[in-house]
Amino acid sequence: MVKTYRDEGIVVRTHKLGEHDRIITLLTKNHGKVRAVAKGVRRTKSRFGAKMEPFSHADILFYRGRTLDVVTQVESIHAYGAEIAWDFDRYTCGAVLLETADKLVLEEGIPDTAQYRLLHGALHSLANNEHRPELIVAAYLLRAMAIAGFELSTRDCASCGADGPHDAFSIPAGGTVCMACRPPGSAAPSRAAIGLLDSLLAGDWDGADEQTEGTRHETKSLASAHAQWHLEHRIKSLSHI
Template sequence: MPTYRDEVVVLRTQKLGEADRIVTLLGRQHGRIRAVAKGVRRTSSRIGARLEPFMVADVQIYKGRSLDIVQQAESLATYGADIVGDYDRYVAASAMVETADRLGEAEATPQQHILLLGGLRALSRGDHHPRSVLDSYLLRALAMSGWSPGLDDCARCGRPGPHSSFLAHGGGMLCSSCAPAGSVRVSADVLAQLRALLRGEWDIIDAVSDADRAAASGLVAAFTQWQLERGIRSLAHVESGR
């Protein structure tokens, strides 16, 4: 029987029939996995709670023809329990796993798994502002996939910066000669925040003002959705400012 094991983060679930679910997982070794978890919607299921979004589990999976089948699941981290009770943490985590799902279609790597795991851990502990955790995750996940924004030299002509105009579909910061009408003017503090988010410099990130955090977050959201070529639904709730 062809089976394999992996450490996975549960990205999303979908009902199947009366008692089953299709679970989408991000594995450390196997990347994005879609599998059927049989009977997990029954109250008697021993593994149903281990296969909810934001949970981390060690799973044994049977390799099927179209969908794999989860045979065993042992809980490794219950981040979901601390995340779902707080709205800001929940919407940030939702946007993170949705992005990981999109990237996992072609870009899943062990490093992407580790990055997502660290982001969910930080959200569950309340280490940093949820919006900042999300923004740092988005920029770093995109950078791992080869889509890092240009934040120093002009993203179009390479002219040395710093520059003060940002355009999502222009690749990042643009010089005055390359910036078209409609580019966003970016202050030095917001630019410093974007650099810190990309590098994971939390002493700088945590010290930012609410206004600069919101401004940086809007740029990150625009850049992410342009690079992924379709919207991240959960980001609409983050951007609402709730």
């Protein structure tokens, strides 16, 4: 087996290891999730300390270790943290993206190029202030869950497939539901919020940023509830948005 390999990846999480090292969790283009040791990265004179912070997009050379791989070389591609960290709204929304990606991609070493590209695109959009941050989060959550096999129904009935639009909405059922299939406790979101969910899921941003604050908030809340239901975990960063 080749002892080294190179890949580009996005740092989604870090935690301390010993006095000077860190364990870096990345979502990579060709190797899925990778956990690797960055030795000496917490030293003041570290060669690549700043390049291994959350939000960093880098080209990395890894050495295969017995339990954890080791980062041996780093070349920065995009320092997304520099554009995101100074703005509280964008930073907290970016934290949701990283946390969700970390929770969603479970198996290490298994390629998940679609999730990688989606995260990369969402961070690029956030860093360049292309859309409202809360809508970038909503779009990312919807599309990430769809890639994972949990696509939200925004038109037809999620239970029987009856043609929509429908006014009832059930997270456990998988989205909009007709009156015949409506479970007890179903929500009744606005048609505008359902329409915005549908647009964001399809990647259609035309007019999305001009929706009312109430519609944007409702859309983000529905997308968040959908993601957390299927992840079976609370996305802690959402509480700060």
